[in-house]
Amino acid sequence: MTASASTPRLRVTLCWYLLLLLAVAVSARPCADGFPGALGDLVALVLIAAASLGRVWTSVFIAGLKDAHLVTTGPYSRCRNPLYALSLVGGTGVGLATGSVTLTVATMVLLFVLYLRAILAEERYLAERHGDAFRQYCAEVPRLWPRGATRAYPASVEVNVAVYAKAFRDAGSFILLFVLLQLIDVLRAQGWLPTLLTLW
Numbered sequence: 001m002t003a004s005a006s007t008p009r010l011r012v013t014l015c016w017y018l019l020l021l022l023a024v025a026v027s028a029r030p031c032a033d034g035f036p037g038a039l040g041d042l043v044a045l046v047l048i049a050a051a052s053l054g055r056v057w058t059s060v061f062i063a064g065l066k067d068a069h070l071v072t073t074g075p076y077s078r079c080r081n082p083l084y085a086l087s088l089v090g091g092t093g094v095g096l097a098t099g100s101v102t103l104t105v106a107t108m109v110l111l112f113v114l115y116l117r118a119i120l121a122e123e124r125y126l127a128e129r130h131g132d133a134f135r136q137y138c139a140e141v142p143r144l145w146p147r148g149a150t151r152a153y154p155a156s157v158e159v160n161v162a163v164y165a166k167a168f169r170d171a172g173s174f175i176l177l178f179v180l181l182q183l184i185d186v187l188r189a190q191g192w193l194p195t196l197l198t199l200w
Contacts, residue, residue, distance in 0.1 A: 005118075005121065006118065009114050009115075009117075009118055012110075012114060013111070013114065016107070016110055017094065017177055020094065020095075020098055020103055020107065020177075020181075021177075021180055021181070021184065023098070023100075023103060023199065024098050024099070024100070024103075024181055024184050024185070025184050025187075025188070025193050026193065026194055026195065026196040026197065027100070027195065027196065027197045027198060027199045028195045028197075028198045028199070029098065029099040029100045029198070029199050029200070030198070030200065031099050031100060031101055031200060032098075032099020032100070032185065033099075037099050040096045040097070040099055041096075041097060041099075041182070043093070043096055044093040044094070044095075044096035044097035044178060045093070045097075045178065046093070047089050047090065047092055047093030047096065048090055048093035048094065048097070048174045048175060048177075048178050049175075050086075050089060051086045051087065051089040051090030051093060051171075051174055052090065052171035052172070052174050052175055053171070054075075054082070054086040054089070055083060055086045055087070055090070055167055055170055055171045056167050056168060056171050057074075057075070058074070058075045058076075058082045058083055058086065058167075059083070059163075059164055059166075059167030060074070060157055060159060060164070061073055061074035061075060061076060061157055062076070062083070063159050063160050063163040063164040063166075063167060070126065070130045070133055070134060070137065072137055072141070073153065073154050073157075074153055074154075074157075075146075076141070077141065078141070078146040078147060078148060079141060079142050079143065079144055079145060079146040079147065080119075080123075080137065080138065080141050080142070080143050080144075081115075081119050081122075081143060081144050082146070084115040084118070084119060084144065085144050085145070085146065087111065087115065088108070088111055088112065088115060088144075090174040091107050091108065091111040092104065092107070092108055093174065093178070094107060094174060094177045094178065094181070095107035095108060097177070097178050097181045097182070098181060098199075099185070100199040100200065101200055102199050102200055103199060115144075119143065119144070123138070123143075
């Protein structure tokens with residue numbers, strides 16, 4: 001991984017998700033049992049699927065282009081940071097898949113703080129680079145929570161395939177986390193993993 005402004009955030013996120021896997025492996029989670037657990041897994045799967053598909057779709061409009069010009073079409077016409085918004089949705093799904101309210105809330109708070117810091121830094125950069133055009137965009141389009149219908153779909157977009165391929169890997173990481181969490185639950189149900197703590 002080459003160092004960039006996003007590297008520390010990505011490392012913290014990776015470490016957090018690894019910690020989630022470990023916490024689930026060694027903990028009893030009463031909320032993961034029975035109907036609440038099944039419902040949580042279903043909602044988690046829906047959120048992760050939506051986030052994964054949304055990130056792939058959104059990346060069509062930004063892959064390899066964000067440093068070239070201000071992207072305001074497609075999902076970027078509904079909110080200024082759809083990739084971060086979708087990552088929050090996916091992270092919430094991963095949190096729910098742990099079967100722990102504590103881990104879900106901690107995941108949401110951590111990701112929100114990390115993404116907000118990144119968004120604010122990126123907005124400073126975009127304001128310097130694009131000036132009035134970016135300020136006008138900010139006045140019309142919300143930062144994180146989408147509003148209204150997508151207003152602008154270009155007839156075609158130019159995509160950097162190498163950058164777009166990363167979108168598939170990122171989307172796949174949410175699905176992989178969900179599968180690993182389910183596998184850990186199976187191993188726990190078979191009694192193959194120790195119980196060192198209880199997490200609500």
